[in-house]
Amino acid sequence: MSDTQVTQQTNDITVPQAVGDGLVLRWSTAEDVERIGELAAYVFRQKAEEPPNAHMVAWMRDLGSGRHPLTTVDQGVLVEDTHTGKVVASMWLIPITWSFGGIRFGVGRPEAVATHPEYRRRGLIRALFDAFHARSARAGDLAQAITGIPYFYRQFGYEMALELGGGRFVQFDDIPPLKDGETEAYRLQPATEDDLPFVMELYQREQGRSLVSSDIPEAYWHWTLDGMSVESGEGWTTLLINDLQGAHCGFVLVRHTRWGKTLDVIQMAVTAGTTWSTPMPSVLRALQALAPQVPTGRDRANPSRLLFSFGTAHPAYLVLGDALAPRRDRVYAWYVRIPDLPGFVQHVAPVLEGRLSASPLAGYSGDVHLDFYRDGLHLHFADGRLTTSESWRRPIYSSDLKGAAGFPPLVFLQLLFGRHSRTELEHIFPDVWASDEAGMVLDVLFPPQSSLVLTLD
Missing domain, CATH: 3.40.630.30 (Gcn5-related N-acetyltransferase (GNAT))
Structure with a gap:
């Protein structure tokens, strides 16, 4: 068949x-x-x-x-x-x-x-x-x-449009030891159900750093504590960052399973009153001590490094610096499928309109025509508001069409989800182009922006 x-x-x-x-x-x-x-x-x-x-x-x-x-x-x-x-x-x-x-x-x-x-x-x-x-x-x-193997899911209408993973490695040998006579100023403590309101509130604040992020329902936080099986290799352990008085200063999410020699840290956040550089040395030493205790996958190698898998940009990277974390892990991508692109763009119109209002194009009125070669997208703005988002096909005679741009099928999703800027896509794909007006508007509507999207397994 x-x-x-x-x-x-x-x-x-x-x-x-x-x-x-x-x-x-x-x-x-x-x-x-x-x-x-x-x-x-x-x-x-x-x-x-x-x-x-x-x-x-x-x-x-x-x-x-x-x-x-x-x-x-x-x-x-x-x-x-x-x-x-x-x-x-x-x-x-x-x-x-x-x-x-x-x-x-x-x-x-x-x-x-x-x-x-x-x-x-x-x-x-x-x-x-x-x-x-x-x-x-x-x-x-x-x-x-x-999340999946290279290329395969493109066959079913998916584009590798949103960053996945990527981060900085920290070798255990490079972690500064505690000096003689000193006491750790911060400790890591496993979170309990009573701690989840603090963790959830801080996580929701951290979502503002990402263009795209996962909403994590309370039931899933409970699931990570005592529901999912450790044998699955999925999920994470939630560790609180506490000071010597026991006050919560942040949290760290560590993979339930250690694959090979690397302990994967998938999220870290600190409270508004905590400077990132203050707890970091204690956190590094605590994670190093924790690594041998984490259940291992198929490769049972002894741990020798941490991987902070926070994507392309994160405050922790500034604190770690190139001295502690010189080696980068390559960013991969989520495959994303948007079956109704005009409807999705209309759904996120408040974000696009906010970008316009904060730019030199505040109050913009005009049209943007995006040619995807097989079909396309027409956007109309009136006084800074997106009033029309509809499917469109480029007419045969369109040399005088203003506000036009072109993207190979699905490539526009990389712009929409902040993975690449328009100019980056023009360098990657010779058949990405934009008129002066369209380029100006697209650069405001769709700037590159990092995302940290946790997988909820």
């Missing part, structure tokens, strides 16, 4: 549907969780001779436990071989909420995407994505996003 035939059948599934050769596509039940885990454990291995990946089994059990704060047992979508009873392809939907400059929107996150090697190149993953996209749309999500 062709990819096209599978896609036509599964755009909006509500009941099991046959996809050929005795294969059935449907949503999961509690009875499927172990079989989905078996498939994921087999597929997510580095080498053919490796044993099944036990971390994936534990993660699938968490997602299908009925206790997970974000997803439910029926949000796995799978293909079952009715001849053998095996799950041969699957993925799991995790509904999340992101913030774009303070404007919230729903995101459908597909994860643990897997096909058994014997069933590949039959269009099964495309069928799963069609079903997932339909369900995500019914839920009102404005976007879908996934």
Whole structure:
């Protein structure tokens, strides 16, 4: 059966549907969780001779436990071989909420995407994505996003549009020791449920540093404390930064699992009255002491360094400096899909209008026409307000069109989500261009801005 035939059948599934050769596509039940885990454990291995990946089994059990704060047992979508009873392809939907400059929107996150090697190149993953996209749309999500292997998800309408990971390494040997006779001025202490209001309030303040960030519901903070299994390798440990009097001065989020020689620190924040440089030496020494106690993944190497995975920009980097953290970890990217771009741009219009009002273009009136070569986007502003955001196609005769710019399909998403500036994209892609007026407006509407988007697993 062709990819096209599978896609036509599964755009909006509500009941099991046959996809050929005795294969059935449907949503999961509690009875499927172990079989989905078996498939994921087999597929997510580095080498053919490796044993099944036990971390994936534990993660699938968490997602299908009925206790997970974000997803439910029926949000796995799978293909079952009715001849053998095996799950041969699957993925799991995790509904999340992101913030774009303070404007919230729903995101459908597909994860643990897997096909058994014997069933590949039959269009099964495309069928799963069609079903997932339909369900995500019914839920009102404005976007879908996934962390994943290079290139693959571009096939399904995703663009690597938003920064993911990246940071600074600190070698243990470079961490300054405590001087003789001195006492640590700050200590790290595991957070309890009573501490979560402090952590949540500080995290919400930190969201303002990022263009895009994850909204973390209270139930998920509780889940990270005592819900998710350590065996899954997912999630984080929340550690409070306390002074000698026990006052909370900040927090640090550390991965539940240490992969190899690196302890991954995924978020750090301090209170408004705390200078970043003051607790940092104590925090570094405490993390170094903690690293050998963190459960390890497949590679059980002794720890020798920290990785502050805060993206391209963070106050901690200024404090660490090149002396302590000279080596950078390469930034990767979230894959993002925006099925209704005009609708999304209209949704975040308050952010765009705020940028205009704070710029020399305050009160701007005019049109911007974005040519994506297959389709396009028309934006009309009146007195600094976005009054029109609609699909558009460049006319055949348009040499006198003002306020025009061009981007290859989906590349505009990199500008929208702050990953690259317009001029950077022009250097990367010869077919990105803009008229003088459009370039001026686009530079104000879409400046480059870093994002720290935590994965909620």
